[in-house]
Amino acid sequence: MNGKVYLIGAGPGDYGLITLKGLQLIETADVLVYDRLINENLIYRTPARCEKIYVGKQAANHAMPQDQINETLYQKAKEGKTVVRLKGGDPYVFGRGGEEGIYLAERGIPVEIVPGITSSIAGPCYAGIPVTHRDWASSFHVFTGNFKDEIRGLNFKNIAELEGTLVFLMGFGNLDYITEGLIGAGKDPETPMAVISHATTRRQKTAVGTIATIRKICEEEQLTPPAISLVGDVVKCREYLNFFETRRKKSALILRDARQSDIFAKKLLADDFEPVVCPIIEIEKRDASPELKSAIENAASYSWIVFTSPNGVKAFFELMKESGGDLRSLGHIRFACIGKATAELLANVGFKADLVPEKQVSDALGEALKERLTADDRVMVPRSAIANNRLIDIVGEVCPVDDIKIYDTRIRTENEDQLRALLSGGEIDYIPFTSASTVEGFVKALNGDLSCLEKAKTVAIGPITEKKMLKLNIKPDLVAADHSLEGVIEAMKGDR
Numbered sequence: 347m348n349g350k351v352y353l354i355g356a357g358p359g360d361y362g363l364i365t366l367k368g369l370q371l372i373e374t375a376d377v378l379v380y381d382r383l384i385n386e387n388l389i390y391r392t393p394a395r396c397e398k399i400y401v402g403k404q405a406a407n408h409a410m411p412q413d414q415i416n417e418t419l420y421q422k423a424k425e426g427k428t429v430v431r432l433k434g435g436d437p438y439v440f441g442r443g444g445e446e447g448i449y450l451a452e453r454g455i456p457v458e459i460v461p462g463i464t465s466s467i468a469g470p471c472y473a474g475i476p477v478t479h480r481d482w483a484s485s486f487h488v489f490t491g492n493f494k495d496e497i498r499g500l501n502f503k504n505i506a507e508l509e510g511t512l513v514f515l516m517g518f519g520n521l522d523y524i525t526e527g528l529i530g531a532g533k534d535p536e537t538p539m540a541v542i543s544h545a546t547t548r549r550q551k552t553a554v555g556t557i558a559t560i561r562k563i564c565e566e567e568q569l570t571p572p573a574i575s576l577v578g579d580v581v582k583c584r585e586y587l588n589f590f591e592t593r594r595k596k597s598a599l600i601l602r603d604a605r606q607s608d609i610f611a612k613k614l615l616a617d618d619f620e621p622v623v624c625p626i627i628e629i630e631k632r633d634a635s636p637e638l639k640s641a642i643e644n645a646a647s648y649s650w651i652v653f654t655s656p657n658g659v660k661a662f663f664e665l666m667k668e669s670g671g672d673l674r675s676l677g678h679i680r681f682a683c684i685g686k687a688t689a690e691l692l693a694n695v696g697f698k699a700d701l702v703p704e705k706q707v708s709d710a711l712g713e714a715l716k717e718r719l720t721a722d723d724r725v726m727v728p729r730s731a732i733a734n735n736r737l738i739d740i741v742g743e744v745c746p747v748d749d750i751k752i753y754d755t756r757i758r759t760e761n762e763d764q765l766r767a768l769l770s771g772g773e774i775d776y777i778p779f780t781s782a783s784t785v786e787g788f789v790k791a792l793n794g795d796l797s798c799l800e801k802a803k804t805v806a807i808g809p810i811t812e813k814k815m816l817k818l819n820i821k822p823d824l825v826a827a828d829h830s831l832e833g834v835i836e837a838m839k840g841d842r
Contacts, residue, residue, distance in 0.1 A: 349376070349423040351450050353443045355436040355462015356380075358469055359547040361387040362615075368460045376427035379419060381434050383572065385547075386764070387611065387623045388432065390604035397422075412442065416449040423455045436462040440490045440515055464488075466513045469545030469574040473552045474588030475581055477511045482579035485510030491517015491524060491575065500524070506531035511578035518543075518573040521564065525557050528577065533557060538581035543569040548597055548620055548773055550590065554581060595620040596775040596842055599768065599802070601784040603629045606656070609687075610780070610831055617835050622774060624765050626787035628756045631661040632731070641726065641750050642666050646675040648748075649723045652682045652715065652741070654708060654733065655781075656691045659683075661753040662728045663695050684711050685830050706829035707808055712740030719744040728752040732783065735810065757787040765791055769798035776841075778805040778834045779822075782814035789818045796820060803841065807834050 352371050357363030364372075364385075372378070372391050380389060382402025389398065399418060401410040410418070422429045437443025437459055447457045466488045470477050477486040489500060491514040505512065506528055517524055518541070529535050535558035543551045555563040557577060597620040600607045604625040611621035632638060642665050645651065653659045666673070673696065681699050683689040685706035689699040701718065703710040719725070723745040727738060731751040741747045765788075768774050777799070779785045792798070796819060806812035806822040808829030815822050824841055826833035 347426055348455055349425065349427040349429060350456040350458065351419050351423050351429045351431055351446075352458050352460060353431045353433065353437040353447055354460040355441070355464075356384050356388055356432050356434055357463040358435055358465035358545050359383065359385055360468075360472075361385045361611075361621075363463045363468060363546065364388060365460060365462065368462065371428075371430055371460065372432065374428060375430040377422045377429045378432060379415070379422075379429065380432040383434050384432055387607070387621065390607055390623050390625060392430075394605065412445070416446055419446060420450055420453055420455060423450065433462070434465070436464040439464045439466065439488070440492075465545055465574055466515055469542045470513070470540075470576050470580075472546045472550060472590040473540060473542045473576075474584040474586070474590070475540060475576060476583055476587070477513065477576075477580060479580050479583060482582070483509070483511045486513060486578075487511070488513045488515065489517075490515055491520045500527060502527035502531035502533075506533040511576065511580050514575040514577075516572065517575055518569075518571040521561055521575065524575060525561060528557055533577075537577055538579055540576045540581045540584065541569060541573050542576065543571070543573045545572075545574055546590075548594070548622070549771075552584070552588075552591060554584060596838070597622050597773060598776040598778055598838065599624060599774045601626045601777070601788055602780055603627055603657075605629070610778075613831055613835060617839060619776075619835070619838065622768060624761050624768060626758050626761060626765065626791045627781075627783050628758050629657050629661075630754045630756055631664055632751065632753055638665070638750065638752065639669055641748060642669050642671060645671065645726065646679070647724065648679060648726045650680050650682060650715070650719070650725045651676075652711070652725060652727045652737070653688050653692060654684045654711070654727065654729045654737065656688050657730065657753055658728045659688060659691045659695070665752065682711060682715050684708065686832075687830060707810060708735040708737040709740065712737045716740055716744055721745050724748075726750055730755050730783075734782075755783045757783075757790050759787075759791045762791050762793070766798055769802060772801045774802045776805055776824075776838050777802050778807065778838070779811050779815060779820075780807045780831065780834065782811050785811060785814045785818060785820065789820070805834055805837055807831075 354368040375392050375396050377397045378392050379399045401415045433441045450457045536556050539557045539560045541553045541564050553563045553567045598614050600610050600623045607623045614621040682701040683699040689702050703714040725741050725747040728750045731754045738749045803823040805824040807826050812822050812825055824837040826837045
C-alpha cells in the first residue's frame, strides 16, 4: 500500500512561522525531504526513526536535480512511508510544489499540501515594510528574479506601469538586470527600493535606497543572498515599523538531544532569546537486556526510585510499558528527583516526587536522601550509562542500592560543520552547557579546536558541568546560581 506525501511550506526562515499543521506532520514523518535554508529547529523536530534527505539548491549547485527529487518522493511513498517534503516559504510560490505534486498524483501517490507563509510578504514585514498601504499601494505584485532560461525574462514595460508594490524573489544575482530594466521601461529612478537579505532570520539585514542607488548601497552594506527586492513608496514605512532589526534578540545555542531541544527552546523564547538548535549528544534508551528487564519487572520491590534526569524518567517508564508492567504496582514507592524539570516529568506520568533537593546536584540529592533512609530500604537509580558521581556511594552507606544503566548518551560529531559555521559567523551570543555530556560532545564535535569560542559567552548549568568545562579548557563566562534551565536563562538575562 502506498504511503502519502505532504508538501509543506516551512515559511521564510523564522522557526515560529511554521503552521501548526505543518509542525504536527513534521513530528510524525517517516521521511523528511528538505530544502536549503530550512530552519534547523524544524529538521530536529522529526522522530528519531525519520530518514532525512537534503535536496537543497543553490545557484549552479544543486544537491539533487529536480527530476531526482520527484523520483525520490515517489519511491519513498511507494514503500508505504509518510513523506514530508519541506519547502521554504510556500510550496506553490516559486517553489515547484505544483510540479512535484502533479508528478506524484500521476503515479497514484496521495498528496496533500500544507500552505506556508511566503517570504514575499513575511520578508518585507520583518523589515518594517507593509506590501500594501492605503496611501501608497493598493496592490502588490510578486515576480521571480531567478529565470528558468535567458529567453523568458521579465516584461519590464508592463511591470513599470504597475502602481502597486513590486516584489522580486531570488533576484539578488540579477539586481542590475532588474533595476536597469525598470529604469529603461520608464520607472522613476528615485522610486524607493529595499533589498532584504536573509529575511526573518537572525542574519537579516536590509539596505534602503532608490532604484538608481540600491546596487551601490547593497555593496556598501555587504548584503549577501538569499535576498528579496522591493520597489515602491511603502518602503518609507520602514522608518516607523522596523521592529525586528532594531530589537534583535540575543541567541543561545542548544546542544541537547534534538528531541529535548523544544523544552529549552520554549523557555528561551519566553525570555526573549533566539534559540539555535545544533545537537551534539543523542539520548538512546537501552534495549531491554535480561538484567535490565529483570530490574524493571521487579521495580515494585524497591522502597525508593531515584531519578537524576528527565531522561531517566522517560526511559524507565517507556521500558516499563514495553515489559507490560503495571504502574499501580509502584503505588507504595517513594520517588526522589534531582531537580524541578525531572519532578515535573515524573508528575506527567502520574507520580509526585517525595524529595527534590534545594540544590540540583547529585551530591545534594544523595545527602538529602541519606537522611530519610534506613537499612531496611532498597533503592533503584535508573540513570545514564556514563554517569560519574558519588550518588551511589552516598546512598550505599545506608542501604542496598542498584545502579541501573537505563540509557546511553551518544556523542554526535556529524554536526561539526554546522557548529563551526554558527560560531565562526558570530551568530551565537551564548553557549549554555546544560550537562557534562554536552561539554564533552561539544569539544569532540570540534576535534578539540576551541578557537571559535571567542565570539560567544559560555554558561555552566552547575558545578559538575563547570568542572567538566574547566577540565576541557573551557572557562565559563557565567555559572547558573540555580542549577536548572531556568537558572541558566537567569544568568544570561543578568548579562544581557
